[in-house]
Amino acid sequence: MHNVAPSTPASAAYKERLSPSLWILASAAVCAPMAAIVFSPIDGTLALVVGLIVGVLIVVTLVAAAPxxxxxxxxxxxxxxxxxxxxxxxxxxxxxxxxxxxxxxxxxxxxxxxxxxxxxxxxxxxxxxxxxxxxxxxxxxxxxxxxxxxxxxxxxxx
CATH class of the missing domain: 2.30.29 (PH-domain like)
Structure with missing residues (x-):
């Protein structure tokens, strides 16, 4: 049997990220098709890539910047x-x-x-x-x- 030292209560910690709600993230993701529409007259593939990048960047930024x-x-x-x-x-x-x-x-x-x-x-x-x-x-x-x-x-x- 192994002797395991109990964890010290002083080391106990709490952490919570106040990430945006699902509705806010979904609303932010709407920026993706808007960005794609701007680039659609230039090239359809470019529009899809730009739209995807914009959507992902906005959602990731909202989550990462949450307090x-x-x-x-x-x-x-x-x-x-x-x-x-x-x-x-x-x-x-x-x-x-x-x-x-x-x-x-x-x-x-x-x-x-x-x-x-x-x-x-x-x-x-x-x-x-x-x-x-x-x-x-x-x-x-x-x-x-x-x-x-x-x-x-x-x-x-x-």
Whole structure:
């Protein structure tokens, strides 16, 4: 029998890519036939090749440029922004009508936010740092319960 060291909870991490919805990707792919139409008077084969390249490039760019949400090594990263979890309060998980309100009428100008259409879940976390101009971080997540659990876990140092 092999002795396997249990994985340390400190090495546990969470990462999620906020990729565009299928409808947005399908809408972006419509650019392919538009590009092909532009080149069709020149050459039919060229039009097909250009259309295919344009469609693939747009879809790949949308997916590659999508922001990520990550909790690792005591740091919450949302897109290019990051903050230590020790500077955050307890995370709130918002879904349904609560999430809709958090993305709309309850979103304040002093909140930092990264919201994505087509993603229902929202996590709201109070910022405890008095020097930070943002009072809350409000961001989209497809699995807000998991993000909140990982933030809480990282705050406890486990």
């Amino acid at each position: 990520t949400v990550a909790v690792k090594d005591g740091v919450l990263r949302v897109g290019r922004a990051h903050i230590g979890v020790d500077l955050l309060g307890a995370p709130e998980v918002l879904t349904g009508e609560e999430a809709r309100a958090a993305r709309g009428r309850e979103l304040r100008r002093d909140d930092w936010h990264m919201l994505r259409g087509g993603i229902d879940g929202v996590v709201r976390v109070a910022v405890l740092d008095d020097d930070d101009p943002a009072t809350h971080w409000v961001f989209s997540s497809r699995t807000p319960e998991r993000v909140a659990a990982m933030i809480t876990r990282a705050q406890r140092g486990r």
